[in-house]
Amino acid sequence: MVPLSTYQHLAPPPAERARSVLGRPNPVTVTTRDHAVHLDEPACHIHPNGSVSLLVPDRHLLLERIGRHTTAATVEFTDTAPVPLRDRTRSLLWISGTLTRLDHPTARLRALRVLRDDPDERLLDIGHGRTMVALEPYLVVHSDTDGCHLLRTDEFVRARTDPFGRREGEWLRHLEEDHPDILHAIAVRSPEPLPPGRPRPLGVDRYGITLRFEGPEGDVDARLPFSRPADTPHDVAAEVHGMAGLPHRCGP
Known part of the structure; x- marks a missing residue:
């Protein structure tokens, strides 16, 4: 793909572009030490403490891989164009950290904090077909036609999500x-x-x-x-x- 043309206009900074990837329905690949597991457009949210949550189906293979323990993983979000283009990949977001499967009462408390600012009705499915997995990041990398950007976790958390993204x-x-x-x-x-x-x-x-x-x-x-x-x-x-x-x- 040819890089963006030479129009040098104001654009969202890398941290904001990375945050906005999470707000869109994109495919995800979770890689642990021995396995790679794919998720089809899980609901994702960022919490004030910097944790990222993913809502996955209750019987998904990822939950079996995590078990009841904290697991190191790299989660790859593929930012995919919503129209049928020849090349639909717009950017990639990698978050490395630890994954923990949350029990439903803990997950619902976290969901309530998110719902105050983000009325995402999918959060109401916790315990009714969906389970929350918490990702505690220690490395965030976003790559698009503007380049590859290593982001500090604090700037990633502070960045705003594009108001039109969802x-x-x-x-x-x-x-x-x-x-x-x-x-x-x-x-x-x-x-x-x-x-x-x-x-x-x-x-x-x-x-x-x-x-x-x-x-x-x-x-x-x-x-x-x-x-x-x-x-x-x-x-x-x-x-x-x-x-x-x-x-x-x-x-x-």
């Missing part, structure tokens, strides 16, 4: 399937020349939208900035409509 997939798929005209208009109106071809929605965050152009010689990504940082989904939709030269009413 809705990103649904919104980008809607753009791709129902509003290719908006994507075309954004590309045509870009103040800088963009590659030829059909623009595809690769990603969106509070600072801008990234389009991908799939060509015979490889993929080229172009990051296009918003006029100002967005704080809500409505802000993002308004910015995208403005970039396309369209009035914003509702929806993407």
